[in-house]
Amino acid sequence: MILFHYIHKNSLLHRMDGRLKLLCLLLVSLSASFASVWWQYLLLMSLLIVSMVIARLPITDLINDLRYFAVVLVFVLLVNTFIACVDPTTSLTLKPVSMPSFHRGWHFAGRLVLVILACIVMTGTTSLTTMKNTFEWYLQPIPYIPKARIATMMSLSIVFVPLTLDCYTETSNAQKSRCVELQKNPVKRAILLTLPLVYRALQQTDEIVYAMQSRCYSESRTQAEFQTGKTDWLVLVTCVMSFLACLL
Amino acid sequence: MSDNSVPLLETQSLTHVFADKAVAIKNINLKVNRGDFIIIAGANGSGKTVFVRHLNGLLTPSKGKVLIDGVPIQKNIAVTRRRVGLIFQDSNTQIIGQTVAEDVAFGPLNLTLPVVEVKRIVQDALAAVGLTEHANRNPHTLSSGQKKRLAIAGVLAMRPDIIIFDEPFTGLDYPGVIQILQQLVDLHQAGYTIILITHELEKALAHANRLIVLDQGELVVEGSPAAVIHLVSEYGVRMPLEHVEKTSSLTWLR
Numbered sequence: 395m396i397l398f399h400y401i402h403k404n405s406l407l408h409r410m411d412g413r414l415k416l417l418c419l420l421l422v423s424l425s426a427s428f429a430s431v432w433w434q435y436l437l438l439m440s441l442l443i444v445s446m447v448i449a450r451l452p453i454t455d456l457i458n459d460l461r462y463f464a465v466v467l468v469f470v471l472l473v474n475t476f477i478a479c480v481d482p483t484t485s486l487t488l489k490p491v492s493m494p495s496f497h498r499g500w501h502f503a504g505r506l507v508l509v510i511l512a513c514i515v516m517t518g519t520t521s522l523t524t525m526k527n528t529f530e531w532y533l534q535p536i537p538y539i540p541k542a543r544i545a546t547m548m549s550l551s552i553v554f555v556p557l558t559l560d561c562y563t564e565t566s567n568a569q570k571s572r573c574v575e576l577q578k579n580p581v582k583r584a585i586l587l588t589l590p591l592v593y594r595a596l597q598q599t600d601e602i603v604y605a606m607q608s609r610c611y612s613e614s615r616t617q618a619e620f621q622t623g624k625t626d627w628l629v630l631v632t633c634v635m636s637f638l639a640c641l642l
Numbered sequence: 643m644s645d646n647s648v649p650l651l652e653t654q655s656l657t658h659v660f661a662d663k664a665v666a667i668k669n670i671n672l673k674v675n676r677g678d679f680i681i682i683a684g685a686n687g688s689g690k691t692v693f694v695r696h697l698n699g700l701l702t703p704s705k706g707k708v709l710i711d712g713v714p715i716q717k718n719i720a721v722t723r724r725r726v727g728l729i730f731q732d733s734n735t736q737i738i739g740q741t742v743a744e745d746v747a748f749g750p751l752n753l754t755l756p757v758v759e760v761k762r763i764v765q766d767a768l769a770a771v772g773l774t775e776h777a778n779r780n781p782h783t784l785s786s787g788q789k790k791r792l793a794i795a796g797v798l799a800m801r802p803d804i805i806i807f808d809e810p811f812t813g814l815d816y817p818g819v820i821q822i823l824q825q826l827v828d829l830h831q832a833g834y835t836i837i838l839i840t841h842e843l844e845k846a847l848a849h850a851n852r853l854i855v856l857d858q859g860e861l862v863v864e865g866s867p868a869a870v871i872h873l874v875s876e877y878g879v880r881m882p883l884e885h886v887e888k889t890s891s892l893t894w895l896r
């Protein structure tokens with residue numbers, strides 16, 4: 395499963411300024427929600443596929459992972475086709491299949507696909523640290539927000555994720571090798587797995603905090619530096635233009 | 643350079659009692675001089691980790707104090723943490739960065755050094771531990787020995803005076819142990835003061851100028867390796883089998 399993982403490459407999009415990339419993500423997602431004609435979908439789709447090629451993301455592997463989302467897409471399609479939410483006061487009603495609602499289903503599914511692809515490009519080409527620095531930068535001008543605290547929380551969760559995943563794999567393997575699968579009650583199994591995980595997680599938090607402290611962590615650190623190249627602006631302009639095209 | 647009569651690091655009747663009333667260390671007095679290579683041995687749970695975590699102020703003593711260059715470390719905890727580098731037993735929890743290079747940069751960035759300088763420091767530190775070619779890798783995919791070296795690079799990047807290794811050989815294969823041991827000896831030769839926690843005396847004792855044994859939180863043995871080696875087996879530390887009178891032969895190097 396490599397969906398939404400950072401995939402280290404040295405491409406134009408990997409080197410791109412995170413702040414502009416986040417803007418591009420926003421623009422593409424907005425464009426997707428405004429798109430209404432087939433060529434607009436096609437435009438956005440090709441834009442995203444081209445960026446995946448440029449970023450040298452492993453497209454076949456990603457598509458393979460996307461099959462889990464296929465279930466969601468079919469669900470969206472079905473819900474939109476068969477159920478109309480006429481107005482919020484009356485409850486959901488089932489209605490006969492009609493051409494317009496079928497179309498609306500397709501639109502929803504199409505938008506979802508576009509947004510998922512945009513997120514894949516974003517997460518695949520942006521390391522979590524860059525992501526964190528970007529958010530931090532956008533938080534700067536907002537008053538009354540404990541930016542440094544939020545940045546610390548983001549750093550901690552970033553550090554924590556791989557450790558917890560490792561721990562999950564270890565614990566579940568350890569329990570499997572002692573035949574936890576014979577335990578048929580899924581709730582019990584979940585509890586058996588969760589308790590040691592939470593315990594280890596708490597222990598590890600202590601250690602991580604010590605590790606950060608012993609390397610002088612404080613909330614005033616060197617600020618991240620961003621470098622904006624000409625091509626970065628070019629990518630942004632491309633996204634703005636496709637956004638305008640989708641407004642038509 | 644400070645006055646020779648003032649030890650680089652000193653603990654005075656250091657005592658730590660945990661919230662559950664467990665006395666982890668009791669009345670430890672120790673002087674660490676510049677250029678020392680000290681080995682701390684002791685059975686599991688004898689208080690070795692708790693003791694060294696006081697030396698850079700991660701833990702605060704219940705009684706007693708820690709002095710660096712004769713000044714209590716609480717006076718400037720950030721400087722102490724920079725000067726006293728600590729390599730944890732579990733390298734995994736010491737990994738902060740997403741890539742190897744980023745992890746090494748963590749400390750210098752905390753010291754608010756400019757980005758250009760941090761880059762140079764990171765390169766030097768990675769070269770010192772032989773991880774340059776792995777700079778862009780995900781640190782969690784490194785081998786145990788490489789993770790240990792990454793932790794060392796992270797500490798070197800802080801330009802410390804003292805480096806403390808908490809059981810660095812645990813979980814390493816034979817080449818891994820040799821590599822870390824060589825690194826330790828090289829660092830000592832380069833002028834760093836070394837404190838090494840290990841109960842595997844046969845691996846490294848030859849390089850140490852002082853041996854200390856903790857037992858149930860108390861410092862029970864202290865002296866030059868040759869003078870005190872015959873005392874260790876009383877305190878749950880395996881007595882190296884070879885000729886005890888020749889402590890200089892106790893190393894895995896060469």
Ligand SMILES: Nc1ncnc2c1ncn2[C@@H]1O[C@H](COP(=O)(O)OP(=O)(O)O)[C@@H](O)[C@H]1O
Pocket residue numbers: 660661662664665666684685686687688689690691692693
């Ligand atoms: N956070 C803690 N809370 C309570 N007791 C602790 C804690 N950490 C360590 N101890 C106790 O302190 C003693 C010394 O532990 P430690 O220094 O880790 O031993 P070791 O010599 O194996 O490194 C042990 O008895 C341990 O149970």
Ligand SMILES: [Mg+2]
Pocket residue numbers: 690691692731808809
């Ligand atoms: Mg220990």
